[in-house]
Amino acid sequence: MQGKGIMRRGSNLHALGGFNQTVVLDTIRRTPEGLSRVEIAEQTGLSAQTVSNVSRRLLDAGVIREAGIRNLGVGKPRTILQLDPSGHYSIGVHIDPAVLTFVLLNIEGEILTHTTRRTPSAADPGAVISLMRDSIEEIILSSGIDRERVLGVGIASPGPIDMARGVVMDPPLLTSWHGVALRDELETATGLFVLLEKDVTAAAVGELWKSTGSDRDDFLYFYYGTGVGVGLVLDREVVRGPTSNAGDAGHIVVDPTGPVCRCGRRGCLGDAISPVTIVRSAIDRGVIEDPGAELDTAFIDEAFSRVALLARGGDDRALGLIDNIARDVAEAIVTIVNLLDLDQVVLGGPYWGRVSDFLLARMPELINGSAALATLRRVSVTGSRIGDDGAAVGAACLVLDATLTPRSATLFIS
Ligand SMILES: [Zn+2]
Incomplete structure (x- = not known):
């Protein structure tokens, strides 16, 4: 029976490789101490073969790692799988009319760096985008991580937004913003994958990510x-x-x-x-x-x-x-x-x-x-559980989610 507290279950019937991969990753993410392929199969309802195939892909892509052997005394010793914290990173940006918040997360959702900048007072979108680009480059440089391992940038913005087009419409508190193509402009400025989300939604996502x-x-x-x-x-x-x-x-x-x-x-x-x-x-x-x-x-x-x-x-x-x-x-x-x-x-x-x-x-x-x-x-x-950085963390989590689902994952899982 499916109910509260039971892991989302995968489907062998429909052979949804991408969906199964997300289910396996979600299960591994929610168990920081790591778990074996057998346990993943038990918790997800996926077959041993499916779990084995998906794990192999994730290991090859550097998303997860093998973290020792657990010997239960009976049966074969089991290899423990964990997320690889140094595998990939994401950046989250939160635009508040008063302050811009930037965070760098590893794939476990751990906050590695956090910085804030006062939002340029004229709130001119061009000035905000330039400041965002400079701050993002600074974070990547100062953290010493490989730029290639940055999966992308998530932006949490005041609504209303046009999510499909990545456009910030007319936020009541940013009076000079009208139909700003924030996603595409920041993508052009940084060369990184960028996604846009409404601030409150991003904050809720961050909170969800932190509840294992x-x-x-x-x-x-x-x-x-x-x-x-x-x-x-x-x-x-x-x-x-x-x-x-x-x-x-x-x-x-x-x-x-x-x-x-x-x-x-x-x-x-x-x-x-x-x-x-x-x-x-x-x-x-x-x-x-x-x-x-x-x-x-x-x-x-x-x-x-x-x-x-x-x-x-x-x-x-x-x-x-x-x-x-x-x-x-x-x-x-x-x-x-x-x-x-x-x-x-x-x-x-x-x-x-x-x-x-x-x-x-x-x-x-x-x-x-x-x-x-x-x-x-x-x-x-x-x-x-995150505090003031919630929306920025949530936006960065969304990049992890988006990249680890089949559509974008194929970009680096060949
Ligand atoms: Zn009113």
């Missing part, structure tokens, strides 16, 4: 960045929707008496908790000083950190502002978990880390104490 067991098969990932959104994972599959733009939670009304949103309604979540709103409220309430100038992204980023620091020092007004974030997010989350019967919530994103302790302390009671909550089980609320 069956503890996170279904969850809602709440993304707190310059914008907000949710990534949805159901039965270990990330939900993209027909146009890959699922997860827009910005217009869920959380405060019917709140300020008017650009959509015309009052008290939309995206508006209510956006870092700029929090910083404006902090200025209005005298928590921080009015800079006497327009609030640019650099100021907002720094001022948001100051508000969090003041709250940590016990400042009541700062604590009040952060408590409002907890209330508003909890309100929206109740709506979504009710809709999908979820009982796991993961919180992350670039602005999450600075207020994580407050939100983790408050949100479980706010969600589970809500009169509107309809789920039978208690909703667990946890922080991201």
Whole structure:
């Protein structure tokens, strides 16, 4: 019987070599200590012959390695197979209107390097693409890895995106971006394989990649960045929707008496908790000083950190502002978990880390104490296992996934 916690099973009947390969790889990935061909066959339902053939291809391609012999006392000693961490690498880039995050992963999903750059203030796409290209080259050079072993670059971008064409459409928070062909332009600039994914989806993928067991098969990932959104994972599959733009939670009304949103309604979540709103409220309430100038992204980023620091020092007004974030997010989350019967919530994103302790302390009671909550089980609320880099890591994981599936894998598995 197939159910939660049981590995995805392969199919001998349809002889889907590519699919079987993905199944075998997935099984090996989820067992960091390694496992034998016999165990892979048991866990996947594939025949011994299929597992043997697939393993051979993966060994030849340098994706996995033989890592010693396990002797169980009975039967033949078994060779242990593991991912080869030095075999291949991928790069992830996350574009937040305030900050660009870059990570380099090995094939096990381990983060080898991490760097951030402030997003060029004009947010001119050309300037952002140049900075991305330079940063990517710098990462490859400074890490000393063989460029040939970089499988590609994954970009996590604010939506909406046109995934098929690799185009960033009109992200509300990047006002000078209209139909930017980001994937092709970065591919031309770097000569590397590039893929584009929506930021919240990438972040959820990263979280899924980091959960090796069956503890996170279904969850809602709440993304707190310059914008907000949710990534949805159901039965270990990330939900993209027909146009890959699922997860827009910005217009869920959380405060019917709140300020008017650009959509015309009052008290939309995206508006209510956006870092700029929090910083404006902090200025209005005298928590921080009015800079006497327009609030640019650099100021907002720094001022948001100051508000969090003041709250940590016990400042009541700062604590009040952060408590409002907890209330508003909890309100929206109740709506979504009710809709999908979820009982796991993961919180992350670039602005999450600075207020994580407050939100983790408050949100479980706010969600589970809500009169509107309809789920039978208690909703667990946890922080991201990756932290602020979640979307960049997820984007890099997607490159690993895309490259290890048959379509792209044939590029290097001949
Ligand atoms: Zn709205």
